[in-house]
Amino acid sequence: MEIPYIVNARKDTGLNNSKIAIWLFLASEVMLFGGLFSSYIFLRIFADYPWPERALPVLPGLVNTFILIASSVTVVFAWASLKLRNWKGFVGYMSFTIFCALIFMVLKGFEYNAKFHHQAAQYNDWTTIEGHTHPEKDGHGGNFYVVNANEINFDLGSYHGPYLDEITKRIGDTKATAAKNVIINEFDGDKLIQKPLVNAGDAIDLKGDDETEGSLRYILAAAKESFIQTRMHNEQVRESATRQSWRNVRANKSIDGGNFNAVQDLTQYDQAKKDAANEEAGKIIDSGKFGTIVDNSGLFKLKVDNAEIKISPDWGRMSASKIGADTAVSLLDRTAILGVAGDSGMDIDVDAVDHRHLVMKARDRKYSQEKIDGMIEDWYKNLGDSKGAEQIREYWAMHKEWRTLWTTYLKDEYKLDDEGQPNRVPTDVELYRITWKQMVAYKKIKEAGEEVTLNNVKKHTPGMIDGFVGANHGKFNHGDMHCFPLLHVAREDIRFESVFSPKMNNYYAIYFTITGLHGLHVIGGALVLGYYLFFGRKMYLSNPEWLANRVEIGGLFWHFVDLVWIFVFPIFYLM
């Protein structure tokens, strides 16, 4: 059996099978990216935060645009070479195409990487600072909840190995003891055997694995097993008691089979419930009676002596973060670390200060411009006395000078309209955000002892290459050059913090989702084209027309991938 029209077109439709299929597939892809772009529009229209316009570095996006366009041209040349039966031409053009895909992905990787290492912290007044965190020496990022723990509660049903490892590592050699007696239940048929597992005050070995008797992991594993067994036992007791009481109710014929009388049934239900409660009362293994490891709220409590524990904010939440406050860090696996809050603040080399969200919120509340300006000034006043804070205040003073000059310039350059209003005014970005490039410029102006003028700022502003994928800390915050002031941000001052990942806001979320999916399409397309390049020789020799068809299909897909980027580039990088 052979499927017809694999290579040659069917006469009445004029198409071969794969040509139809690829167009259908692309129609589906149009719906996929159509859905994504529609979501972009929806999210942007209904955004209740300042949408980051033109926030991405344009140069890598622009270069990538040309790279993809070039590769779309060469993939056609590759196909044409096959049609002309020119194998060498095919190899050359196709290699170039795949090389372009590679460059594209590498540039994408640089862009992503820069964002993942760029931290933002939003103050309680909605002012946002951006910058690089100072990481710990052992390589962890510099963003932690710090608690001086005196008790840790492990949830036996759900404690998570990696969290446990991190906690014990952080406790280190601090003394750890069991907080309460722990008795475990074992079941030999119906017979319950209770054994003490550990007594209150016993020292617990934190390093041993779950085979080492007396170690934390051993205790947790044994207690977990006992917890599950006990839960099973209790459920069986409750279930059979409830069943028995229902049998009793039915035997009394107090429920009339044919007559659906809901109220009457309800009293029967109540009776059944009471019966069940009496029945089970004696048999249930109660948590109050036997210590800690029973029933549905099984916890193992570990006492530690003021051990400093640092936990990534991604792992849970902290109830109070002011230094010295009583606090609890509850992790996703329901482990709770109780103690006194340490310094959970972040050290950030600030490369941008943004008040736009504050301004937006204030305008929503119909605050006057004076009040808004006052709120911004308050933020600078409250920054503290550190050297970094002083430097940021200087930047803000220079920025205010600059924006006055800029406002005047726009008024003079673009004139006033009929009603006497300027045709152009500075944007909110220009008014309320100090960018990293402006910081560099202000710093250089100050060092050179120059005046803040539009020309001077322009002269000292870094170019596109210097900030290829974003704020260039290597060049401008290194050696003698310290353009980005160091700020210590207390945790309780932060209402939201994130690196520039999808978590940051929906602009970055949709940016990563669309470019990520597009990147997967680039990789997929390159793999298929690469397959034709590296494994196509055999088919070329036996059936070159078929190979040409395949390359044509792959090329169509490649054009589509290019087309998607043609939409992605303007809406994310330029608009």
Added chain:
Amino acid sequence: MSADDHHDHHNPPFWQKYIFSTDHKMIGMQYGITALLFLLFGFFLMMMMRWSIAYPQEPVPTWMSWVFTDEWKARWLTAGKVEGETYNMFGAMHGTIMVFLGVVPLGFGAFGNYVTPLQIGAPDMAFPKLNCASYWLYAVGGLMMCGSFFLESGSAKSGWTNYPPLSSFADSQHPNQFFTGQTQWLLGLVFLISSSLLGSVNFITTIINLRCKGMTWMRLPFLVWAMLVTGFLLLLAFPPLEVAGIMQVVDRTFGSSFFQPTGLYTDAGAADYAGGGSPLLFQHLFWFLGHPEVYVLLLPSIACVAEIIPTNTRKPLWGYKSMVYAVIVLGFLSFIVWAHHMYLTGMGPSVSTFFQTTTVLISVPSVVLITSLLISLWGGSIRFSMPMIWACAFLPMFGIGGLTGLPLAFNLVDLHLHDTYYVIGHFHYVVAPGILFGLFAGIYYWYPKMFGRYMSNVLGHLHFWPSLIFINLVFFPMLLQGMAGFHRRWYNGGDGYLPAEGSEDVFGQTVTEWIGLNQLMSISVFCLAAAQIPFIINLFTAWKTGKKVENDNPWDATTLEWATPTPPGHGNFTFDVAAYRGPYEYSRPDCEEDFYPQWHEPVETTSSDLDAGIAPKDSH
């Protein structure tokens, strides 16, 4: 092709013949059996729910609960009873399984795969390997979703519609987000969408390019048209849901807030999200698929009925062309009715009015279809064979389902009926006694072609009559309860609203008045389950013990699948097949027999045959 190759194709090794088969008929049967198993599982979940609704204070009886391990029971049941969270789990998975893993794969996957290539005279699907991949993606996606019952988090719990922000917070408190029910549900969905993408591309290509000689568009059996439209619906409607699924995965695993509005609070305090997202966006993306999906469910089923009725009335399908046009219009319109699921979301009256209008419009092609089928019965000499009985039941049952939908289309009426049992009653009438009856008809109809034996009539009747009676006893009371205001998500069936003795609570009294129906419905469900036993026995025993077919065309039908050997071998046709006439040429006065198959060469070649590219017999 060498002789060796030839030999290989006819005796492939076991795994190639039954596991990773590329033959559309085997893949169709794989789809069918897998889908029936999923349907059974979905039915079981529903029985657990119905128990909880009717007897909320009583432990699940042992004949149902024996499937659970003690450990699972201890985690998810309370004194043997189903409580809210577990009920939600069953509810979400019941809907998901029935729609995505049961009915669509049975209708489109099984019948589409088995019958379509045969009816257009093709040797196989255009892309047999993609077809195989499509089945396995479906199987893996389905198993991912169902496997999540055994995870620490349990399976998805936020309904088959999966609305955020509820679904975003469900299972969000887990260190390993990948292994939670909700995430597995989303990833499983991405697998299913990929599967249906491959399937639909394959179907449309096959129908466009692999029709045999003479098979012009207006000679296509209605089933093929229905599959073509279904293919387009799947192709174009599913990707936006994939977008929604991917975005929700990003929300869950990377902490973004696509669907989280600003200022959400949970019991743990302010949610740690940037906010600024929109739950409404998810609903739009979901229902952009969700509504066409209804027609993806329906069309294969109505197509089976449309094949069975002409064969068993011995007269042509009435209004074949109008049905074809209607199904195309239906396909178009189904893309612009989605927001009638969202009248109460606050999207605004003008939007609601637009979607109300389109929704009422779409009833026109639907009525064209159902009326044509009804009129097809008129004046026929009806053979009440097993498939025909199911097809006949389909018509009124689907009619009830469709007509009860009309009030819901009007957004004022929907204010009252939204999220009540009326809605449940409505769409279950469409899907269960409607669509599933049509698909049962299809199973009885093509079984002789698949296995060369008829299914047993006795068991068939034992299956049909109780099913018909009990399914109505299940769903009709829902319409009544719904109009009385019973909410669709009460896990205890309204038990919590029963008033105390002497209370003046009006709603409580309404609940008291109608709550008794819960027990009637639940008992009917258990009887309905029992009524499926004859079918299961029939399905597996008829394969060995059923009455053998007399010839390759046991129903004296006209379409091309009956021109193949029984069962059809690899490559399907043993002669150079061509279509010489329309698909439903029954009782032609100029023919001796009461049917004139498409593949019978005419005595004289007509001009339309020449147009269709068939040369006169002499010139061969």
